[in-house]
Amino acid sequence: MSIKFSIEQSLRERCSFAAARSNFTSGSDKPSNFLERCIEKIELLERDVGAFVSIDLESARREAEQSDARWHAGNPLSIIDGMPVGVKDVMETANMPTEQGSPLFKGWKSGRDCAAVAALREAGAVIVSKTVTTEFAATQPRGTRNPWDLDRTPGGSSSGSAAAVGIGMLPGALGSQVIGSIIRPASFCGAVGYKPSVGGVNRGGSFDGFSQSCTGALGASLADTWNMIRAITARAGGDAGYIGVTGPEALPSPNLPSKIMVLETAGWELVDETTRQTLENVLSKLGAADIECVGRRDSKVVEAIEEAILDSVAISRGINAWEGRWPLNSYARDMDAAKLSDPSLERLEEANKMSQEEYAGLVARRVEARQVFAAVQQEFSCSITLSAVGAAPMELKSTGNPVFTVPTSLLGVPTVSLPVLTSDNLPLGLQVIGFEGQDADLFANAREIEKIVLENS
Numbered sequence: 001m002s003i004k005f006s007i008e009q010s011l012r013e014r015c016s017f018a019a020a021r022s023n024f025t026s027g028s029d030k031p032s033n034f035l036e037r038c039i040e041k042i043e044l045l046e047r048d049v050g051a052f053v054s055i056d057l058e059s060a061r062r063e064a065e066q067s068d069a070r071w072h073a074g075n076p077l078s079i080i081d082g083m084p085v086g087v088k089d090v091m092e093t094a095n096m097p098t099e100q101g102s103p104l105f106k107g108w109k110s111g112r113d114c115a116a117v118a119a120l121r122e123a124g125a126v127i128v129s130k131t132v133t134t135e136f137a138a139t140q141p142r143g144t145r146n147p148w149d150l151d152r153t154p155g156g157s158s159s160g161s162a163a164a165v166g167i168g169m170l171p172g173a174l175g176s177q178v179i180g181s182i183i184r185p186a187s188f189c190g191a192v193g194y195k196p197s198v199g200g201v202n203r204g205g206s207f208d209g210f211s212q213s214c215t216g217a218l219g220a221s222l223a224d225t226w227n228m229i230r231a232i233t234a235r236a237g238g239d240a241g242y243i244g245v246t247g248p249e250a251l252p253s254p255n256l257p258s259k260i261m262v263l264e265t266a267g268w269e270l271v272d273e274t275t276r277q278t279l280e281n282v283l284s285k286l287g288a289a290d291i292e293c294v295g296r297r298d299s300k301v302v303e304a305i306e307e308a309i310l311d312s313v314a315i316s317r318g319i320n321a322w323e324g325r326w327p328l329n330s331y332a333r334d335m336d337a338a339k340l341s342d343p344s345l346e347r348l349e350e351a352n353k354m355s356q357e358e359y360a361g362l363v364a365r366r367v368e369a370r371q372v373f374a375a376v377q378q379e380f381s382c383s384i385t386l387s388a389v390g391a392a393p394m395e396l397k398s399t400g401n402p403v404f405t406v407p408t409s410l411l412g413v414p415t416v417s418l419p420v421l422t423s424d425n426l427p428l429g430l431q432v433i434g435f436e437g438q439d440a441d442l443f444a445n446a447r448e449i450e451k452i453v454l455e456n457s
Contacts, residue, residue, distance in 0.1 A: 003167075005148045005426055007454070010166070010190040010419055015041070017083040017171040018223035018251070024071040024082070031071065031082025032064040035126060038084045041169045049147045051160040051169060053089045054096045055129040060084065063126045070124065079250055080231045081124030083224075086131040086164050086173035088157075091215070092205040093117055093130060100207050101135040101142045101157075103339040104331060114205025116174060116215055119235035120228070131160030131173055134399060137181060137208050138324075140341040141399060146188060148426055152392040155185030156399030161218045162189040166419075166427070171220045172228045176206065178213035179316055180405030186417040187387035187429030188400065191218045194225045197436045198412030199242030201232055210323050211363075212316060212409045222416070222450065223251040226443050245414075247440030254451065255444035257381030260286065261302055262295040263433070266310050267403035270389045275423050279386060282421070282430060282453055289452050294380070301376055308369040309407040315362050315369075316406050322359040325351035366410055370436075373411050377435040382445045387417040387429030404431065414439040416446045420453045 003009075015038060023029035039057065046052060067082030076082070092098045092114040099105045117127060132144045134157040144159040146152040147167035154163040158175030162182075165173050166189030175182040177195045186193025194216045201215040208215070215232075219225030229245055238244025262283065268276075283293045296303040328348040331340060340348075386404050393400050408415040413436050417429035432449055434442030 003148050005190070005422070007420060007422065010427060013168040014165065014191070014220035015168045015171050016220040016224055017080065018221055018227055021079060027072070031067040031126070032061065034082065035060060035064040035084050038128070038170055041167070045147065045167060045169060048145065048150055049163050049167065050144045051131055051164040052086070053099060053130040053132055053160070056095055057128070059095055060126050060128045067124055067126065077122070077124035078231050080120075080227050083125045083172060083228070084128045084170050085120055085125045085228065086129045086161055086170050087117055087127060088137070088161050088174050088176055089130040089133045090137045090176060090207045091117060091174060093127060095127070096130050098130070098207070101133040101137070101140070104335050110205070112205065115202035115236040116206065116232050119202075119232040122235050123231040125228075125231070128170060131158070131164055133157050134159060135341050135344060137176055137178070138347070139343040139399070141396060145396065146392045148190065149392070152394050152426070153188065153396055153398060153400055155188040155392060157181040158185050158218065159399070162186050162191050162193070165189070165218045165220060166191040168220070172224045173218050174215060175218050176208045176213055176215050177405070177409060178208070178210045178320060179409055180402030182216045182218060183387050183405040183408070183415060183417045183429065183431060184400055184402055186218050186419070188392035188427060190419045190427035192220070192222055192225045192419060193218050193387070193417035193429065194229065195408060195415050196229060196245050196439055197414045199239040200245040200414065200439060201229060201238060202236040202244065203239055210320055212319065212412065222443060222447060226251045245439045251447070252440045252444040254447035255441070256289070256448045257291055257445045259292040259294065259380050261305070261376070261380045261383040262293050263309075263383050263385040263407070264296060264306060265385055265404055265407055266313065267386070267389050267401070270401065270403065271386065272390065275386070275390050275428070278421055278423065278428070282384070285452050286449065301379070305373055305376065308372040309410065311365075312406040312410040313403060315365050316410050318354070318362045319359065319366065321347055321350045322354050370411050373413065374436065382442060383433040384449070385431050385433070387431040391423040391426035391428060408433055412436055414442045416442060418446060418450050418453070420450060
């Protein structure tokens with residue numbers, strides 16, 4: 001099945017909680033009605049898309065009714081009070097299993113919420129479902145289909161979150177990224193994707209412990225995405241040792257960037273001419289808005305950054321292999337190795353061949369790349385590139401090439417995928433990249449960039 005896609009169609013399909021919030025204040029709508037509209041969409045589409053591992057509608061309806069009462073009394077817990085949310089299934093939830101996309105953890109319950117989910121509940125969000133993840137948030141897909149074309153991958157590892165939000169079954173969902181697990185599926189499914197600065201969101205209770213990994217969000221709009229993450233960090237902060245994402249409770253005010261760095265990354269050679277022209281058209285629109293766009297052929301500084309991030313995929317995968325040795329070695333030894341996928345066993349084999357010195361060398365290269373990138377933050381407002389090499393591939397056994405997303409994970413910087421482009425009449429994200437710890441500034445710039453691109457489409 002393929003659904004006719006256009007940016008206008010995508011905007012209609014996505015259901016923004018932030019856009020509906022004023023109706024809760026006026027009394028013309030209420031969170032329980034919003035939830036029922038989401039449930040109608042789930043009942044219509046979920047059988048084909050397969051975005052969810054488990055759904056708890058009884059609890060969701062009860063929580064939405066409690067939110068109704070708070071909005072009616074003029075006392076909501078936050079601006080996301082009543083917002084239906086999905087949770088990537090590597091994050092613990094008290095009322096639903098956390099299976100990590102693995103048969104080893106089928107039906108496993110911790111009986112508690114992870115830090116991000118606990119914070120969402122404190123803010124009044126309605127936890128609807130656990131969304132499908134690839135095995136251990138890594139490589140092996142677990143059945144979700146792209147909602148715009150069921151023969152294509154939704155991307156991964158935040159597969160279910162991206163599919164559910166991109167087609168309007170939910171206004172927001174949690175994801176995580178260590179390679180490309182938020183930005184790439186957001187691009188493929190037509191959702192907004194946000195990977196915060198490294199350490200930006202508390203990962204307590206999330207089975208995603210790599211040093212590059214971040215908890216983030218996929219949303220129907222920039223506002224939905226930002227509002228979710230700020231509601232979490234205001235209550236749970238960042239990882240240990242990190243303050244976490246800061247800024248206004250609601251979406252930051254727009255700010256026109258003055259100078260943008262255009263990054264090709266190692267992915268540029270894989271992009272077809274039509275998609276390259278799509279990005280060139282964006283640059284023309286930005287230039288017409290008096291934004292200076294600077295690429296590697298215009299600046300030795302940008303060329304140095306391109307060189308620093310050229311091997312992002314190899315460096316990141318090496319770091320992840322070493323860091324993933326545990327718990328994969330104990331899963332294989334102490335549990336049932338037959339329930340591990342071939343990619344997991346291959347990663348374990350790679351890790352077992354590595355030395356601590358090799359790992360140290362890779363981390364040193366990451367530190368160097370981060371220093372090179374951070375050195376230009378006084379010159380540039382932000383950077384842009386594509387979120388993927390093109391539309392979602394026509395296959396379900398792969399999550400697609402992450403080459404455009406890995407650099408931001410390596411650099412530890414915040415990035416947003418804006419669903420404002422198309423490729424082969426399917427979604428393609430425009431990636432807007434900020435500097436570490438400047439997530440609010442990134443969103444302020446992304447608002448203006450989104451407006452410019454959409455107004456001139």
